[in-house]
Amino acid sequence: MITRRKLITGAAIGAGGLLSGCDALNRNPLFQDILASAETANFVVQRTLGDRMELASEYRMADLSPTFRANGTRDPASPEYDASAAQGFADWRLRLTGLFRKPQQFSLAAVQSLPQRTQITRHDCVEGWSAIGQWTGVPLKILLDLGQLQDKARFLVFHCADRLGGRPYYESIDLLDGFHPQTILAHRLNGSPLPVANGAPLRLRVERQLGYKHAKYVTGIEAVASLAGIGEGKGGYWQDVAGYAWYAGI
Incomplete structure (x- = not known):
């Protein structure tokens, strides 16, 4: 289940990891799980609520x-x-x-x-x-x-x-x-x-x-x-x- 806390954590850690290019963080399994959850939520919100056209x-x-x-x-x-x-x-x-x-x-x-x-x-x-x-x-x-x-x-x-x-x-x-x-x-x-x-x-x-x-x-x-x-x-x-x-x- 994607919780609000997990989404906030994913956004914060994801931005820090990707912007800094931290390879160790990017390879961390927990970080990957958080990224996947945040991505799924972002995709669902954009496709459901946003006008993609x-x-x-x-x-x-x-x-x-x-x-x-x-x-x-x-x-x-x-x-x-x-x-x-x-x-x-x-x-x-x-x-x-x-x-x-x-x-x-x-x-x-x-x-x-x-x-x-x-x-x-x-x-x-x-x-x-x-x-x-x-x-x-x-x-x-x-x-x-x-x-x-x-x-x-x-x-x-x-x-x-x-x-x-x-x-x-x-x-x-x-x-x-x-x-x-x-x-x-x-x-x-x-x-x-x-x-x-x-x-x-x-x-x-x-x-x-x-x-x-x-x-x-x-x-x-x-x-x-x-x-x-x-x-x-x-x-x-x-x-x-x-x-x-x-x-x-x-």
Whole structure:
């Protein structure tokens, strides 16, 4: 049972552990139990009481941060990525796989030719910093409609070109966030092509969630019925290795 005391403790310890990056605390079984309980409560409250189609706050050009800080991988630095970057990502492919009726792939040019959305939003990092940036990209809904999700699809897994600690990086969201109007695959930041450090050529922007959910260097979207067979089954790289919450709604 999730008690009020457990929720308060989970929020306090969770914030302290994640913001400080304390590995020992993150590996503690009791801490993991508290995190899981707090995450479940957060998910239930957000989904039950909140309007998940409500837009995140959008800002003006005058509000843009002087620089948009890069976090996590700043360059995949693999031979394949470097070769693609050298030719302006002309050979980049975004693949729709898994539970789509029409699995397919898109070049970067094809993604850019689809209807686009531009939004100025605030990126909130679990480490405690924020930045405001202007993002342009294709609404994820358009790609999902083109791929035609099967009825049993429940989650979207984003596969990425970078690796951390020898592991492929991945992240996932559910369909409600996938169809949110501000969820886009961005290829431009502040009016310019997305820099390598910020996830070129494509990164996920899921504006109602914390920054670690915004996967960079996206190469594929896999529709699945369950996250159990992906990585360690927790829904993302940081969830697998450090116990981060799968649901990071804000």
